[in-house]
Amino acid sequence: TVSDVLPIAEAIARRAGAVVMEGLGRARQVRQKGAIDFVTEFDQRSEELIVSALQKEFPEHAILAEETGLHPRTGEYQWVVDPIDGTTNFAHGVPLFAISLGLLRGTVPVAGVVYDPLHEEMFSAALGRGATLNGRPIRVSSQTDLGQALLATGFAYDIRTNPRNNLAQFAQFQLRTQGVRRLGSAALDCAWTALGRLDGYWEFGIKPWDVAAGGLLVREAGGRTTSTAGDEDFISPGTIIVSNGLLHEQILRVLREGDAAPLPQ
Numbered sequence: 001t002v003s004d005v006l007p008i009a010e011a012i013a014r015r016a017g018a019v020v021m022e023g024l025g026r027a028r029q030v031r032q033k034g035a036i037d038f039v040t041e042f043d044q045r046s047e048e049l050i051v052s053a054l055q056k057e058f059p060e061h062a063i064l065a066e067e068t069g070l071h072p073r074t075g076e077y078q079w080v081v082d083p084i085d086g087t088t089n090f091a092h093g094v095p096l097f098a099i100s101l102g103l104l105r106g107t108v109p110v111a112g113v114v115y116d117p118l119h120e121e122m123f124s125a126a127l128g129r130g131a132t133l134n135g136r137p138i139r140v141s142s143q144t145d146l147g148q149a150l151l152a153t154g155f156a157y158d159i160r161t162n163p164r165n166n167l168a169q170f171a172q173f174q175l176r177t178q179g180v181r182r183l184g185s186a187a188l189d190c191a192w193t194a195l196g197r198l199d200g201y202w203e204f205g206i207k208p209w210d211v212a213a214g215g216l217l218v219r220e221a222g223g224r225t226t227s228t229a230g231d232e233d234f235i236s237p238g239t240i241i242v243s244n245g246l247l248h249e250q251i252l253r254v255l256r257e258g259d260a261a262p263l264p265q
């Protein structure tokens with residue numbers, strides 16, 4: 001079953017986490033991918049370790065990794081790998097980033113791990129088998145009032161050129177919640193929603209490797225994961241909302257109505 005891959009994926013994520021932790025505070029940009037999008041040597045070393053380990057353990061599985069792209073296979077399973085989710089935080093020495101390994105069957109996430117090596121927090125889930133933190137079951141929050149909710153979001157690397165850059169939505173939610181955090185790691189935004197530290201997270205222009213594992217974590221922790229249009233498939237559109245489920249329709253309404261959405265009484 002798909003849950004059989006979890007111990008292997010967790011062990012690989014831990015090994016990658018150890019490599020990344022060696023570089024905290026001393027990472028150097030080695031490749032500029034865009035105006036504010038770059039790679040450190042530790043992204044590369046982490047990804048090399050993960051990809052070669054996955055190819056050894058699951059030779060029939062394809063892999064899509066953030067830095068080296070697609071390693072195709074003919075089977076139905078594909079790993080999506082973010083060797084350091086929160087690269088910008090990591091490169092600046094900000095201690096908030098994670099390793100994310102998601103397993104897709106088609107575009108449906110069926111297993112995933114998100115590992116935060118700083119806090120030694122291993123988030124793990126398999127389809128239909130629940131979500132755990134360090135082996136203990138986790139559940140989303142029970143918050144029902146958006147006005148009292150703590151949300152997170154992020155901004156894509158094309159924020160300076162893309163008119164739909166999420167800044168308007170950031171302001172609209174700030175006025176309609178207890179607060180919105182921009183933590184810099186989509187994988188942890190999702191994992192913390194699954195754990196109930198956050199009540200929800202949304203982002204436009206997100207990549208499969210950022211959110212495949214995290215989106216499953218939230219579903220398996222009793223929450224809801226959709227695209228920002230409310231579709232079940234959040235991988236193909238490259239947009240996401242995760243929430244405790246109770247707040248999902250309220251979040252969709254603010255994204256749909258913008259400034260016209262009701263303000264808290």
Ligand code: LIP
Binds near residue numbers: 066187207
């Ligand atoms: C990052 C995401 C973050 C998003 C950034 C970037 P990376 O992933 O975790 O939520 O806002 O634009 O995509 O590049 O650090 O793996």
